[in-house]
Amino acid sequence: MASLIPKTLIPIRSLRPLTRFKATATRAMSSGSTQRVFQLKLDPLTGNSEWVVIEDQDQEEQVSEIPHKPLLGTTSYLDMLNDSPRNRAFRQAIDKTVTKPCHVLDIGAGTGLLSMMAARAMGSSDSTGNEGMVTACESYLPMVKLMRKVARLNGMERKIKVINKRSDELKVGVDIPSRADILVSEILDSELLGEGLIPTLQHAHDELLVENPQTVPYRAITYGQLVESTFLWKLHDLQNNEAEACDGIHLVPSGLGSILGVKPQQYAMHCDAIKDEIKLLSEPFKIFEFDFWKRPDSHRECELHIKATNDGRVNAVVSWWTLQLDCEGNFFYSTAPGWISSSIDAGSRHWCDHWKQCVWFVPGKGISVFRDEEVYLHAVHSDTSISYNLKTQASRTEGTQYGFDPWDLQLILSPERIAIYGDNEWRHSMLKTLRNARYSLQLQERVNSLCIVADDSVFLTLLIAHLSRTSHVISMFPGLRNKGAQYLQAVANANGFSIDHVTVLEKRKTYLTLDDTHQRKVDLLIGEPFYYGLDGMLPWQNLRFWKERTVLDRVLSEDVLIMPCKGILKACAMSLPDLWNSRRCLSKIEGFDHSLVNTTLGACGELPAPDEGPCLPFYVWQCGESKELGQKFKVMEFDFSKPIAPCYGKAQVDFTESGICHGFALWIDWVMDSENSTVVSTGPDKRYWKQGVKLLAHPVAVGINESRNVGEHTSMVFEASFDPSNGELIIRHDFL
Incomplete structure (x- = not known):
């Protein structure tokens, strides 16, 4: 029995077409002719996960059977296949590029759409009898099985060789008979590079493609634009947004600016949805160009001099990319926002969810600029990401720092969570709730109360410790764990209290006993609710708070205050x-x-x-x-x-x-x-x-x-x- 265990586990719901860089939350085990696929299933109400069998069938099952409906039910494959401009542009470029029988390699083949386009464009054979071949490489076993069904349904099963491997596992003379003449692929995310485009192309050019191959796409160009937006500012600058809060809590105390924040990266977002809240501060500018037909570099840097078109404060860089699908430049596809009006971009503009624009947050309040002032943008790309640093002429003399180490951040949260924690209305609601709770406990003469924060709310933990110095607080922190404890230790002094009366559970326990609470019953059970790392879940999956309350029932006092109630x-x-x-x-x-x-x-x-x-x-x-x-x-x-x-x-x-x-x-x-x-x-x-x-x-x-x-x-x-x-x-x- 062979076992293929991925190095990284990610939720099935987030999977995109898989390339050599995509890990899956599945295990495949084979024994004889039987293929068994396991999925890592998460119970949203407990946070527990387990491997479950989702498939136990032969690879060549009947088309009418649909054995893995739960597996791909919330992936973005469907959205991508419903993208008509994308499909049409690839088909036109493939028809123009694949004009005779040859060897075509499709990396990250998905349902095999591009492979079938190439096989059809190739025709039957040339005058010498050469029939050509299409090799479809796909690492995700359930998608491989689905691809075979689609190919069979369309009469293409004999024209396409499907290989269930990552592209960097393919070997010429073993998996494929010769190097490929043409590469067709769609291994792009909203940022362009996040699905491993560069390492995939490097290996393909080194090991799998002929010299000077043809490729579809032919080239990709990334663009950017400087913008001012209060909404985008609130998604990352917690320190300045909480400065005017009336609750006395400092999640990002002065001098500890990197203790909590968002990861410095590009965030995919439908920017057209906030176009009325965006002030454009520059014309669009070209950043990087990536040629698929030649081996790309792993690392490049460039510095652009950008003239400001308006007075304002640069809060973010909005970026997108444009694909040139064929070498002549006849067919294009772009992820540009709706306010870009070039003829190239206008031809493919439509709403889709698998590709969006990207937003890079400029740290803090941003950079103040005046019209016609020059802004210096330093752009760097690695194998899988693009990052930026901005300077004006005035700040340039202070020395240039190109980003910062994300590990400086002791606690990394999502932009939306940062915005919630910086929202005065939300914070006031939490403050009002806890003041009412404290008043109720005082009426019941429970001054030295025991409070449990059932979720991952660092804000509520700090607020309780701040308002009631005599209460003991137990924070469950089911997702944060030690990160949450380290964060509290770091900010306690800045918030004016000792950490002695705050306890963070060191490990996940099935339930708490009175021994854990030193024989005391819980007076207050509270949560936002918020569970770290699960921001993308369905709303009712935050009813995990209700499940936690049920598990804790034996240690709750008879008149416990539960918030939310x-x-x-x-x-x-x-x-x-x-x-x-x-x-x-x-x-x-x-x-x-x-x-x-x-x-x-x-x-x-x-x-x-x-x-x-x-x-x-x-x-x-x-x-x-x-x-x-x-x-x-x-x-x-x-x-x-x-x-x-x-x-x-x-x-x-x-x-x-x-x-x-x-x-x-x-x-x-x-x-x-x-x-x-x-x-x-x-x-x-x-x-x-x-x-x-x-x-x-x-x-x-x-x-x-x-x-x-x-x-x-x-x-x-x-x-x-x-x-x-x-x-x-x-x-x-x-x-x-």
């Missing part, structure tokens, strides 16, 4: 045409039938009854065109005063706007106190939290009673049930 699941009917089109079922893609992949890849739109697509986590405000079609309504409540239990809710809702309903946005409002005086909403108008999106199998025309047209529905019945055994939310709806 309940969660309210809310929903809203939405028009989401861009998102729906990106998740719709596939049929023909540039002439190739992909219909059999729909269930496997988690299609949501145009599904046959009674199939339904999965709920997906999205920032609704970044989902392209969107419109609320009715009032936000309550679906069900989760009562945290009691142990976790199944829940059910039902609501009938009238539509207040006419339009096409593509699905529903769902979120949780956290009610912090029993008086309902403090409610923290995570709805679509709150841009720092992801919502759950349930897309309809078929869009529905809706209207309002006063102007109802034939075929329009004026109301609906919405039902949902929550299963605490697996954290799943089951949704049903009926349009009236």
Whole structure:
């Protein structure tokens, strides 16, 4: 028995087409002709994970069988295959490049779309009888199995050799008979380099391709633009944003600027969604050029002199890339934002979620510039990333520092979490909640109270320790662990208290006993809720707080204060045409039938009854065109005063706007106190939290009673049930 164990484990939901640099949270084991694939499954309500068998079938299973629906249900393969401009540009370039039988290598082949394009363009044979060949390299076993089905469905199984290996594992004379004449590949992320483009090309040119090969794409160029944006500033500058807070807490104390922050990297974002909040401070500028047809360098630097076009403060560099697909420059694809108006970019502009623009945050408050002033941008790329450093003429004499070591940051959080912690309204809500709690405990003469922070909230831990010097605080920190403890130790003095009455659990325990609390019962159990590293989960998966409360039941006092005291699941009917089109079922893609992949890849739109697509986590405000079609309504409540239990809710809702309903946005409002005086909403108008999106199998025309047209529905019945055994939310709806 052979075991292939990846060095790195990442959630299946985040997987993109895999190249030599993509690790998967799967294990493949073979015995005879049987292939067994294991998936690392996470229980969102406990944080525990285990390897589960998701496939135990022969590689050549029947097309009608769909054995791994849960495996790829929330990947972005579907969104990419629904990207018509991308597919058309690749097909046109391949048709122009592959004009005769030859050897074509497809790295990171996915469903085999580019391989089939190349095989079709190659034709049958030339005058000498040479038939040519296409080699498709794909490291991800479930995708390899799916690719073989797609090739068979399209009559291409004999024209494409599929190899289940990383490209840097291929050897000429062993896996392939000769070096390839043409490379076709799509191993790009929003930053361009993050999927290992450079190392993949280096190995391919060294070991797998002929000298001076043809390639599709031919070239990629990265561009940037200097911008001012308060929204982008708040996503990274916690120190300055919390300076005016009234709670006395300093998450980033003076002199400890690198103790907590975001990782210095490019962040993918739909920048068109905030175009009205962006002030452009320069014209677009070219940064790096990457030629696929020759071996790339691992490291390059450049310094650009950029003239400011407006007065302002540079908070970020917005970047994108443009692909030249063919060597003549006839076919292009670009990820440029909508405000870029060149003819090249305009031809491929559309909403898609697999490629976005990128944002690089300028540290602190940014750099102040005046119109016509020159800004110096130093750009550096490594094998897998691009970074920047900006200087004006005035600051240039102070010495140039090109970025900083991310390991200087003792605690790295997501930009959205940084923005939440810097938000005065949110901090005031937490302060109000804890002041009310302290008052309640004092009325009960429990001055020396025992408080448990059940999640990864460093803010609540500091706030409790700051407000009540006599209380003992136990922070569970299920994700932060030692990082959280080290952070608290570093900032305690700056916040004016001793760390002696704060304890961080050193290891994950199944449950706490009275021995752990020194025979004391817990007076206050609190959370935001926030679980480190799980920012991309569905909203109801933060009901892990309810599960933790249940596990802790034996150490809670009879009149314990639990905050939040309940969660309210809310929903809203939405028009989401861009998102729906990106998740719709596939049929023909540039002439190739992909219909059999729909269930496997988690299609949501145009599904046959009674199939339904999965709920997906999205920032609704970044989902392209969107419109609320009715009032936000309550679906069900989760009562945290009691142990976790199944829940059910039902609501009938009238539509207040006419339009096409593509699905529903769902979120949780956290009610912090029993008086309902403090409610923290995570709805679509709150841009720092992801919502759950349930897309309809078929869009529905809706209207309002006063102007109802034939075929329009004026109301609906919405039902949902929550299963605490697996954290799943089951949704049903009926349009009236």
